[in-house]
Amino acid sequence: MSVLVLGGTGEARALAERLDGAGVPFVSSLAGRVGRPRLPVGPVRIGGFGGADGLASYLCGERITAVVDATHPFAAGISAHAADACAQARVPLLRLQRPGWSDEPGAHRWKWVDGHDAAARAAAGRGGTVFVTTGRQTLDRFVGPLASCPTLVRVVEQLDIAVPGEWMVLESRGPYDLAAERALMREHGIRVLVTKDSGGAMTRAKLDAADELKVDVIIVRRPPAPAGVETVADVRAAAEWATGVTGAG
Template identity: 45%
Template structure:
């Protein structure tokens, strides 16, 4: 009988894993999405949308649905879900694996300024005297920059926020990655961008803007990743996650 596997998803890696695992007999795959985007893409297998209600709610879900293993494949900045999963799996004794894409690292020619909070990022925009800023941070983080009067912003999002935050000077651009290098070069040139503000998300889908910035000497204000729970086994790719699940199957968790 197939064992139930909960994937905490929403990332490209999570969808890829669900695609591969849904075709295998050992696992019944359930992918959980936070539900913060309108009309989210459903994953292969079973999909649930919405929060669990904190650690207690997740513990209850794991127990009621007889979950045998959990893969945390949430975004590197979805920190709270990672902490909740670690505690819920500790309480229930259910195996947990974190799949997290490697962070970006600065290379020769990069002009990166690392920050650890959005407040610090907004202060860096002001202190650097940035004039034309590509803001690629997500809808929930826009409020930290809305009061900056000294810079013009090109705000790139997947979907429009409602209502639009009242920036003093801004243009709105709606697009979903991956973004090609040629397009990112053209974007920086067309809009005369001198500064990029973004998260250290890692991966390839949005990395082209960093190469284009390096080529043009554009400043990058980069928010570093939040802390994750210690002691959670972590892998960097889907192949390693599949190998971990194969080992679990060998010890009988799918029986």
């Protein structure tokens, strides 16, 4: 009888540490989309489940007592599958999700858009060098609209798509501090920052640097979360929930 933590985020790794320290049996699951992931403590499985039905079968076969969905705010597919699978298997589900940036100081100055296509179109019409930090999985949406725009792209791992000659690709893994972000934007003459509402402090500094340097900011809104799923923003609250559901501790 154990907890399944759907992970890949800093919150998921912190939750694994808490569960491990409290003696709560658990297993972390990573999607496997990053070649060199940061692994949490404890047992880890890597790879998909085969949709909601596959996840439901896994929950029953592995005698999972509860599921904590601590995936990225933009991992809408696995969150939807988790909601469906837990309903099928009658397993309690909690969503652990960091707060977004919509209530942050300065958020009213940023342009908020629905989807990466809208972000690409908005960036193409601004002029100047564009800094894209939305991740490699959605980068293909920007290739066409920004084909002739000077563009700096920051990704964690090497791209598997061809990019326009006007582009520069920077492979880098956060966290990032304000001084480094400020220096990077000045070095490349950034006029437009494109990002998504990931939330958290790990990549927040780029927004502060953009505000300081009067750089236009375009942010992709989060996809809607599955309806009816209890959500917490605090790792400790998630650990307490998992402990209570399993009866451990």
